[in-house]
Amino acid sequence: MQKLVITGGVALEGEIKASGAKNAALPLLACALLTDEPMTFVNVPDLADVHTMLKLLEELGCKVTQEGHKVTIDASHITSTEAPYDLVKTMRASILVLGPLLARFGKAQVSLPGGCSIGARPVDQHIKGLKALGADISIEHGYVTAHADKLIGTNIVTDMVTVTGTENLLMAAVLAEGTTVLANAAREPEVADLANCLVKMGAKIKGIGSPQMEIEGVKKLHGTTYRVISDRIEVGSFLVAAVMTKGKVRVTDCDPHTLTAVIEKLEEAGAKVTVGDDWIEVDGTGEHQAVDIRTAPYPGFPTDMQAQFMALNTTAKGASHVAETIFENRFMHVPELQRLGADITIDGNNAVVRGVDLLSGAPLMATDLRASAALVIAALAADGESTVDRIYHLDRGYEKMEQKLSSLGAKIKRVKA
Ligand SMILES: CC(=O)N[C@H]1[C@@H](OP(=O)(O)OP(=O)(O)OC[C@H]2O[C@@H](n3ccc(=O)[nH]c3=O)[C@H](O)[C@@H]2O)O[C@H](CO)[C@@H](O)[C@@H]1O
Numbered sequence: 001m002q003k004l005v006i007t008g009g010v011a012l013e014g015e016i017k018a019s020g021a022k023n024a025a026l027p028l029l030a031c032a033l034l035t036d037e038p039m040t041f042v043n044v045p046d047l048a049d050v051h052t053m054l055k056l057l058e059e060l061g062c063k064v065t066q067e068g069h070k071v072t073i074d075a076s077h078i079t080s081t082e083a084p085y086d087l088v089k090t091m092r093a094s095i096l097v098l099g100p101l102l103a104r105f106g107k108a109q110v111s112l113p114g115g116c117s118i119g120a121r122p123v124d125q126h127i128k129g130l131k132a133l134g135a136d137i138s139i140e141h142g143y144v145t146a147h148a149d150k151l152i153g154t155n156i157v158t159d160m161v162t163v164t165g166t167e168n169l170l171m172a173a174v175l176a177e178g179t180t181v182l183a184n185a186a187r188e189p190e191v192a193d194l195a196n197c198l199v200k201m202g203a204k205i206k207g208i209g210s211p212q213m214e215i216e217g218v219k220k221l222h223g224t225t226y227r228v229i230s231d232r233i234e235v236g237s238f239l240v241a242a243v244m245t246k247g248k249v250r251v252t253d254c255d256p257h258t259l260t261a262v263i264e265k266l267e268e269a270g271a272k273v274t275v276g277d278d279w280i281e282v283d284g285t286g287e288h289q290a291v292d293i294r295t296a297p298y299p300g301f302p303t304d305m306q307a308q309f310m311a312l313n314t315t316a317k318g319a320s321h322v323a324e325t326i327f328e329n330r331f332m333h334v335p336e337l338q339r340l341g342a343d344i345t346i347d348g349n350n351a352v353v354r355g356v357d358l359l360s361g362a363p364l365m366a367t368d369l370r371a372s373a374a375l376v377i378a379a380l381a382a383d384g385e386s387t388v389d390r391i392y393h394l395d396r397g398y399e400k401m402e403q404k405l406s407s408l409g410a411k412i413k414r415v416k417a
């Protein structure tokens, strides 16, 4: 195991490039299962979750070739339609192979992902939607087993907005017979990215980026080359780090339009944000104000940025209210932030943060991906040395985080735990 050692107190300064988005890359890689022609993806981030997805695709019989950030997947000779527990347990997004396997091969067996530290995260809506498309689905021995002679288009309204649920149903519907209407669809940019790629492969989808997509099934999809969008959560995390350390940072190769809610909150906190076509610069020098946060599906404030803003609020001027509405257990970073001296009170999924002048470095334990990011950010601003243990969580979703931070002047190193 590895950990990060961080000496806080350095204002971050400089420019970094955003990586490709984890949450776009994972469904995109899974969608290669929908065609017997090779799919090439560029701007694929080098992350543990991406490696897990590629391992899973290889397990299914895909030929995977990787050259830096370019990945080619040839799913012409699939040898298995089973996603085993050992791989699924390390990454919930493995459930994304369910829709494409069922659509192209008429069968799939995928281990149930199970709960994780941020919440129970059931997949009932994925199953409900696939059943509505005509699949026969049973859950036995911890596996979702699905069969369908053919999928037939229909109207589906999910009970709540679900990102991977929308993606799974979209991937099933593109090869179904007839038209599917997906209502209450997730509007996250990563969902739109998948839909745009599917269109490039020959799918017929209307309403991309809206809460209702209409999909006219086609018989076959073809291979193509597709560029993964930038990681808005990675970008947001670096912007928060800049403000919390009272620095000035420009992040390039990103899409500012996907970060509107985050940019508004940074401005509300008192940071000066300048935006170009594909870059964002934040000037966080000076005092920052406490900002209230309420997570919501896109275009609302992302739950994946809640922990980082909680960290920011710990040293802000004034008190703030943070409400987590998406996941029932996404305050795991709070006890760790308290170890740094933060003043936070939790009541269910609501937290009140009262800003303190300065955090003081401490040994910390990461519990999930974005909690890890929040701890790193807080440690960068804290007085003295902190260690962040269990950074395998961080490696799931941040490409070369410590190298990027070091290039901005941070005192951070990775050591054996
Ligand atoms: C790989 C990926 O893209 N992960 C993202 C995706 O996760 P993921 O797609 O798993 O999250 P969902 O959007 O599905 O979850 C939203 C809410 O719906 C609930 N739910 C979801 C599906 C279902 O069948 N039943 C059900 O009850 C969940 O427990 C949660 O409370 O969206 C989340 C919400 O933006 C982000 O935090 C994750 O980073």
Ligand SMILES: C=C(OP(=O)(O)O)C(=O)O
Residues within 6 Å of the ligand: 023, 092, 093, 304, 369, 370, 397
């Ligand atoms: C919760 C997240 O990811 P996942 O859905 O892959 O667990 C995340 O990216 O913050």
